[in-house]
Amino acid sequence: MAKVYYGNDANLDALKGKTVAVVGYGSQGHAQAQNLRDSGVHVVIGLRRGRSWEQAKRDGFEVYTVEEAVKEADVVQILMPDEVQANVYREQVAPCLKPGAALFFSHGFNIHFQQINPPEDVDVVLVAPKGPGHLVRRVYEEGFGVPGLIAVHQNASGKALEIGLAYAKGIGATRAGVIETTFKEETETDLFGEQAVLCGGVSQLVQNGFETLMEAGYQPEIAYFECLHELKLIVDLMYEGGLSGMRYSISDTAEYGDYVSGKRVVGEASRKAMKEVLKEIQDGTFAKRWIQENEEGRREFNRLAKEGQDHPIEQVGKKLRKTMAWIDKEQQEPVKQ
Ligand SMILES: NC(=O)C1=CN([C@@H]2O[C@H](COP(=O)(O)OP(=O)(O)OC[C@H]3O[C@@H](n4cnc5c(N)ncnc54)[C@H](OP(=O)(O)O)[C@@H]3O)[C@@H](O)[C@H]2O)C=CC1
Numbered sequence: 562m563a564k565v566y567y568g569n570d571a572n573l574d575a576l577k578g579k580t581v582a583v584v585g586y587g588s589q590g591h592a593q594a595q596n597l598r599d600s601g602v603h604v605v606i607g608l609r610r611g612r613s614w615e616q617a618k619r620d621g622f623e624v625y626t627v628e629e630a631v632k633e634a635d636v637v638q639i640l641m642p643d644e645v646q647a648n649v650y651r652e653q654v655a656p657c658l659k660p661g662a663a664l665f666f667s668h669g670f671n672i673h674f675q676q677i678n679p680p681e682d683v684d685v686v687l688v689a690p691k692g693p694g695h696l697v698r699r700v701y702e703e704g705f706g707v708p709g710l711i712a713v714h715q716n717a718s719g720k721a722l723e724i725g726l727a728y729a730k731g732i733g734a735t736r737a738g739v740i741e742t743t744f745k746e747e748t749e750t751d752l753f754g755e756q757a758v759l760c761g762g763v764s765q766l767v768q769n770g771f772e773t774l775m776e777a778g779y780q781p782e783i784a785y786f787e788c789l790h791e792l793k794l795i796v797d798l799m800y801e802g803g804l805s806g807m808r809y810s811i812s813d814t815a816e817y818g819d820y821v822s823g824k825r826v827v828g829e830a831s832r833k834a835m836k837e838v839l840k841e842i843q844d845g846t847f848a849k850r851w852i853q854e855n856e857e858g859r860r861e862f863n864r865l866a867k868e869g870q871d872h873p874i875e876q877v878g879k880k881l882r883k884t885m886a887w888i889d890k891e892q893q894e895p896v897k898q
């Protein structure tokens with residue numbers, strides 16, 4: 562049975578009198594920094610000069626260069642993109658880490674695949690929210706939390722778990738539950754989830770469904786509502802009541818179609834592909850490819866991103882979402898930070 566920590570298992574006093582440096586102020590950075598501050602923790606932000614620097618200032622934070630922030634910090638949370646962490650760590654974080662400081666991550670990629678090898682005298686801890694940063698903030702403000710994972714890779718102080726749980730409480734994760742894990746398990750399951758199901762799998766399912774209806778001559782707006790918009794409403798039911806909760810609410814006609822057709826669309830071939838994807842995550846093939854892609858200037862990444870943005874489902878969606886007054890403008894066309 563998994564070990565799950567809740568609010569009563571964590572004490573914010575473990576961060577009392579300490580300074581947390583959040584390095585990076587993007588999706589997770591802004592959310593974790595703001596939640597920690599609202600929980601009474603002293604937070605400073607480490608950045609290079611640019612967009613996020615200005616944003617973090619506007620949000621009322623003390624903003625420093627990465628080196629300055631790390632020098633001040635008892636806890637350093639690395640919230641830059643995974644692909645830049647190793648270089649910034651080597652050049653700007655490692656030389657400035659205080660003896661006895663704790664180094665935190667929200668994804669185990671760089672530790673597990675040995676792109677970052679911290680000195681033995683620092684704690685190395687993972688506190689990984691199981692949700693997108695913008696929801697980590699939104700849900701916290703609503704009085705709840707996004708669940709998280711916690712792992713200790715190095716326990717130099719003997720207090721790594723205690724500090725990690727205090728941090729998890731500060732960002733609101735213990736309100737929902739924080740599961741104990743390892744860097745290896747978090748890294749492999751997170752990469753698998755985002756590639757095979759949550760991001761890769763779902764996006765491709767949506768896009769293929771949309772294309773199938775379009776190619777058969779149906780109106781793109783109807784294809785959009787059927788394959789993308791309504792997905793959220795169906796997933797909300799799964800989120801609240803599992804697959805059975807969703808099936809309780811849909812018609813019997815839909816439920817029968819679900820049973821007989823779902824397995825035809827996502828069947829043995831998909832399961833085989835999922836196993837291959839998982840194997841390439843576990844044996845480091847994916848990590849090697851992603852690291853190399855970045856070293857070589859992200860040509861494939863940029864080409865695929867452009868293809869995605871230019872897909873007809875995005876053009877139709879943009880127009881339709883403008884009519885949806887309940888989705889605010891920023892959410893309709895977010896600019897990646
Ligand atoms: N996105 C998510 O919801 C989740 C992310 N994670 C993990 O959290 C970590 C952060 O991911 P995410 O929030 O998506 O990251 P983002 O891509 O949103 O991070 C961007 C931030 O990093 C800063 N940054 C980029 N390069 C540098 C640099 N060289 N020096 C200083 N600052 C830099 C950017 O500043 P600037 O404006 O100057 O470019 C910006 O503030 C990753 O390990 C990720 O796997 C875990 C769970 C969910």
Ligand SMILES: CC[C@](O)(C(C)=O)C(=O)O
Pocket residue numbers: 690691692693694751754755759760
């Ligand atoms: C599902 C994608 C994710 O793993 C996340 C939001 O949890 C990420 O890396 O952004």
Ligand SMILES: [Mg+2]
Pocket residue numbers: 690691692751755
């Ligand atoms: Mg994730």
Ligand SMILES: [Mg+2]
Pocket residue numbers: 668751752755
């Ligand atoms: Mg991830």
